[in-house]
Amino acid sequence: MSMIEFKDVNKFYGDYHALTDINLKVEAGETVVLIGPSGSGKSTLIRTINGLEPVQGGQLIVNGQDLANPKTDMNRTRKNVGMVFQHFNLYANKTVLENIMLAPRLVLHRDEDENKKTAMALLDRVGLVDQAEKVPSALSGGQQQRIAIARSLAMKPKALLFDEPTSALDPEMVNGVLKIIKDIVNDSSMTTLVVTHEMGFAKQVADRVIFMDQGQILEDSPTDEFFAQPKEPRAQEFLSQIIR
Ligand SMILES: Nc1ncnc2c1ncn2[C@@H]1O[C@H](COP(=O)(O)OP(=O)(O)OP(=O)(O)O)[C@@H](O)[C@H]1O
Numbered sequence: 516m517s518m519i520e521f522k523d524v525n526k527f528y529g530d531y532h533a534l535t536d537i538n539l540k541v542e543a544g545e546t547v548v549l550i551g552p553s554g555s556g557k558s559t560l561i562r563t564i565n566g567l568e569p570v571q572g573g574q575l576i577v578n579g580q581d582l583a584n585p586k587t588d589m590n591r592t593r594k595n596v597g598m599v600f601q602h603f604n605l606y607a608n609k610t611v612l613e614n615i616m617l618a619p620r621l622v623l624h625r626d627e628d629e630n631k632k633t634a635m636a637l638l639d640r641v642g643l644v645d646q647a648e649k650v651p652s653a654l655s656g657g658q659q660q661r662i663a664i665a666r667s668l669a670m671k672p673k674a675l676l677f678d679e680p681t682s683a684l685d686p687e688m689v690n691g692v693l694k695i696i697k698d699i700v701n702d703s704s705m706t707t708l709v710v711t712h713e714m715g716f717a718k719q720v721a722d723r724v725i726f727m728d729q730g731q732i733l734e735d736s737p738t739d740e741f742f743a744q745p746k747e748p749r750a751q752e753f754l755s756q757i758i759r
Contacts, residue, residue, distance in 0.1 A: 516579065518543040518674055518706045519564060523573035524583065526559060526730075533559045534570070535730045543673070546700050546707045548717040548738075551727035552753060557710040560727070561676045564708065565589075565596040578673055594622060597667030601679040603659040605651040605666070611638070612647040615666045623670070630669075637665035641695055657688025664695055674706040675699070681713060689713070696720070714757060718742055726750040 519541040526534035534556050541547055549557045562568040563575060566582050566589035575582040578595050605614050615634040619625040625633070638644045641661035643654075651659050660680060667675055677696065681689045693716045700707055700720045711717060717724060717738070724741040726734040726749075734747040745751050 517541060517576070518545075518578060519708075520576040521573065522576075524563070524570050524575050525572040526556075526563060526568060526570045533730050534563070537573070537732060539725070539732060539735065541706055541708065543706055544704045545722050546709070546720050547723050547725060548721035549708065549710045549725045549727060550712070550714075550717065550753070551733075555727040556730040557727050558678050559730075561598075561678055561708055561710055564674070564676055565593050565598055567598070590622075594670065595673045597670055597672035597675045599660070599663050599667055599675070599677045599680050601683050603651070603656070603663045603683075605659055605663055607651055610648050610650060611643065611654070611662050614651065614662060615669050618666070619669050634665070634669055637668055638662075640668075641665045642691075655688060656684045657691050660684065660688075660692050661695055664692075664699070668699070672705065674708070677707070677709040677711070679710050679712070681711070712757065714742075714754075726753065728753075 517540040521537040521539040524534060524537040537560065549560065551557055559568055563570050564577055570583050573583055577592050580587050580592055582592060612634055615637060616630045619630050635644060638647055641664060643658060643661055646654060646658065651662065680696065681692050684692060693713060697720055721738040724736055724738050725732055726745065726747060728749050734745055734750045736746065745754060
């Protein structure tokens with residue numbers, strides 16, 4: 516069974532048809548990058564995968580559960596599917612260490628010593644061990660995003676979703692964060708979906724590229740084929756505008 520499977524999924528915001536007949540399979544361990552113009556539905560699509568946006572119609576199977584079924588327990592899915600947001604979404608009044616330890620303590624009931632050990636190892640992995648006792652606002656945007664990544668990894672998720680993880684960062688912070696995401700993709704067997712406008716990064720990490728426009732998936736191609744020449748005229752136009 517696929518880790519993630521959309522079958523004829525639709526999503527409305529009121530009358531606005533945000534996702535139209537989405538069909539998509541992502542296998543365990545795959546890395547998929549979603550690209551497309553602003554407003555094409557990329558964020559909406561990945562937010563449906565951990566139940567942050569409910570869908571209407573079709574089936575959305577994530578780790579064996581159908582999220583299109585209102586009876587599904589979303590908490591079980593959220594335990595297994597992590598999310599990194601554009602604006603970090605750290606807890607402002609908690610230390611960096613507490614940000615990382617909170618969910619494993621409350622949701623997984625992880626032993627406190629073990630929890631701290633794991634959190635410190637993750638801080639080491641993102642190069643911020645010395646910042647453990649600070650509050651997020653004392654750190655740069657790039658550092659805050661690295662903490663947010665460590666926080667999501669602390670839950671040991673089966674899948675990790677990144678929603679434009681570098682769009683809110685100052686340019687000099689972008690590469691450090693992308694490097695960490697690349698290392699995670701290379702070192703783990705997690706299923707990873709990334710919405711990004713960073714095409715060089717997409718080429719390096721993605722197994723497949725999905726191009727969206729107006730709430731639809733117009734192209735789903737292996738990365739090499741997509742960047743050599745997308746099949747879809749609208750994807751060709753999009754790429755020609757952003758790669759100079
Ligand atoms: N909560 C909401 N209520 C109403 N409409 C929304 C909501 N969230 C998104 N939309 C609309 O749905 C469409 C898709 O938005 P979405 O954020 O998924 O696009 P996107 O491809 O991620 O764009 P961007 O690259 O600009 O982030 C847009 O037209 C947006 O205005």
